[in-house]
Amino acid sequence: MGGRQRAVLTLVCAVAVSAIYGIQPILRTAGADLGLAEGDLGWLVAAGQIGYLAGLVLLVPLGDRFDRRRLITVHLVLTAAGAGLVAVAPGAGVAIAGLAMAGLFAVVVQITVAYVAAVSPAGERGRNIGTVTSGVVIGILGVRLVAGALGELADWRMVYLVIAALCAMLAAAVRFTLTADVRHPQAGYGRRVVxxxxxxxxxxxxxxxxxxxxxxxxxxxxxxxxxxxxxxxxxxxxxxxxxxxxxxxxxxxxxxxxxxxxxxxxxxxxxxxxxxxxxxxxxxxxxxxxxxxxxxxxxxxxxxxxxxxxxxxxxxxxxxxxxxxxxxxxxxxxxxxxxxxxxxxxxxxxxxxxxxxxxxxxxxxxxxxxxxxxxxxxxxxxxxxxxx
Incomplete structure (x- = not known):
C-alpha cells in the first residue's frame, strides 16, 4: 500500500465513524429543532448505534465473499444517503431513520480494515492497520470539535451535509485509488469461527x-x-x-x-x-x-x-x-x-x-x-x- 492509499482509507474510517458520533455534540439543538422532548433525545444517539450493530452482523461478513473495494465504495455512497436524509429531515422520525441508515453502512470501517489486512505484506500489516484505524479515533474525537463549531457557526444540519458530501467524495476516491480485492469464499466459516x-x-x-x-x-x-x-x-x-x-x-x-x-x-x-x-x-x-x-x-x-x-x-x-x-x-x-x-x-x-x-x-x-x-x-x- 502506498501513502496515498493509506491516507484515503484513514479518511474513510474517520468520516464514516463521524456519521455515528456527529449527533452527540449537537444533540440538544437537533432535538429542539426536530420537536423531541428531552427524555427522547437518546433515540437520536441510539439510532446510529443500533444501525451499526446490525451492520456488523449483516454486512461486514460480505467482505469475505465480494470485492471489498466495491463494497467500500457502495457503503460510502449509502452512508452519504443516510447522512443527507438526516440533514433534510422534516421531523424526528425521518432523522432517526437517516441516522440508523448511516450507522448501518458506517461498518464500511470494518470492511476497510479487512481490505488493508488482505492487501498488506505480512511485515507491514500491523503498520498499515495501525495507520488506518487511527482514523476511527480521529473521527470519534475530532467530530466533537468540528460538529460543535459547525453547530454554533451555521446550523446543526450543516454537520450532516458536510458528512454526506465527504462520504460521496471518498467513494469516488476509493473507486479510482484502490486496487480490486477479489474474494474467494470459504465454506464452513461459521463452524470454524464459533x-x-x-x-x-x-x-x-x-x-x-x-x-x-x-x-x-x-x-x-x-x-x-x-x-x-x-x-x-x-x-x-x-x-x-x-x-x-x-x-x-x-x-x-x-x-x-x-x-x-x-x-x-x-x-x-x-x-x-x-x-x-x-x-x-x-x-x-x-x-x-x-x-x-x-x-x-x-x-x-x-x-x-x-x-x-x-x-x-x-x-x-x-x-x-x-x-x-x-x-x-x-x-x-x-x-x-x-x-x-x-x-x-x-x-x-x-x-x-x-x-x-x-x-x-x-x-x-x-x-x-x-x-x-x-x-x-x-x-x-x-x-x-x-x-x-
Missing amino acids: GDRLLVSRGLVAFFLFASFGTLWSGLALPLGAAPWHLGTAEIGLFGLAGLVGALGAARAGRWADRGLARSVTGWSLALLTASWLLIGQAGWSLWLLIAGVIVLDFAVQAVHVSSQHLLTTAHPARSSGVIGTYMAFYSLGSALGAVTTTWAYSAAGWSAVSVLGATYAALALLVATSTQRLQHASSGEAESVKS
Whole structure:
C-alpha cells in the first residue's frame, strides 16, 4: 500500500465513524429543532448505534465473499444517503431513520480494515492497520470539535451535509485509488469461527476495553460542566484533542505487532489503562491530571485495539471481514455498557464512582488477556508433550 492509499482509507474510517458520533455534540439543538422532548433525545444517539450493530452482523461478513473495494465504495455512497436524509429531515422520525441508515453502512470501517489486512505484506500489516484505524479515533474525537463549531457557526444540519458530501467524495476516491480485492469464499466459516479461542478472548478484551473507554467519553462532560469548573460544551469538546494526542501516539503499536509483540503490548497497555483512571479520578480538582489521564487512556485503548486486529486478521486471513465484524460486535456492546453505567454511577456517587467503574472494566480486560494467554501457553505445552 502506498501513502496515498493509506491516507484515503484513514479518511474513510474517520468520516464514516463521524456519521455515528456527529449527533452527540449537537444533540440538544437537533432535538429542539426536530420537536423531541428531552427524555427522547437518546433515540437520536441510539439510532446510529443500533444501525451499526446490525451492520456488523449483516454486512461486514460480505467482505469475505465480494470485492471489498466495491463494497467500500457502495457503503460510502449509502452512508452519504443516510447522512443527507438526516440533514433534510422534516421531523424526528425521518432523522432517526437517516441516522440508523448511516450507522448501518458506517461498518464500511470494518470492511476497510479487512481490505488493508488482505492487501498488506505480512511485515507491514500491523503498520498499515495501525495507520488506518487511527482514523476511527480521529473521527470519534475530532467530530466533537468540528460538529460543535459547525453547530454554533451555521446550523446543526450543516454537520450532516458536510458528512454526506465527504462520504460521496471518498467513494469516488476509493473507486479510482484502490486496487480490486477479489474474494474467494470459504465454506464452513461459521463452524470454524464459533468457539475460536483467539476470537473469543480478544472479543472479551474488546468488550471490557471499550466499556472503560465509553465510561470516560460518555461521562466526561458531567464533572467538567459542574462545580468547580462549569465549562461550556465548546470547552469540553477541546478535551477531545487530548484523546487524539494519546490515540495517535499509539500509531507505533502496529509496528510492534509486526515484530511479534502484539500480546506483550496488550498486557502492558491494559495495565496503563487501569492506572490512567488514578489520574482521571482527580478531575474534581486538577484539569492537568485529567488531561494526562485522558492521553494515557486513549494511547492504551488504541494500542490494544490495533494489536487485537493484527492478531485476528493474521490468524484468519481468508475470513478477516467476518472475524472483525464479530470482534467489533463485542466493541459495540462494551461501549454501550460503559455509556449506560457511567450515568448511573455518577448519579449514585459522583465522579469517584465513575473512575472506580472505568478502572474495574480495565482491570477485567487485563484479567481476561492474561488468563487466556496462560491457557494458550498451557495448551501448547500439553500439545508438545503429547508429540514427544
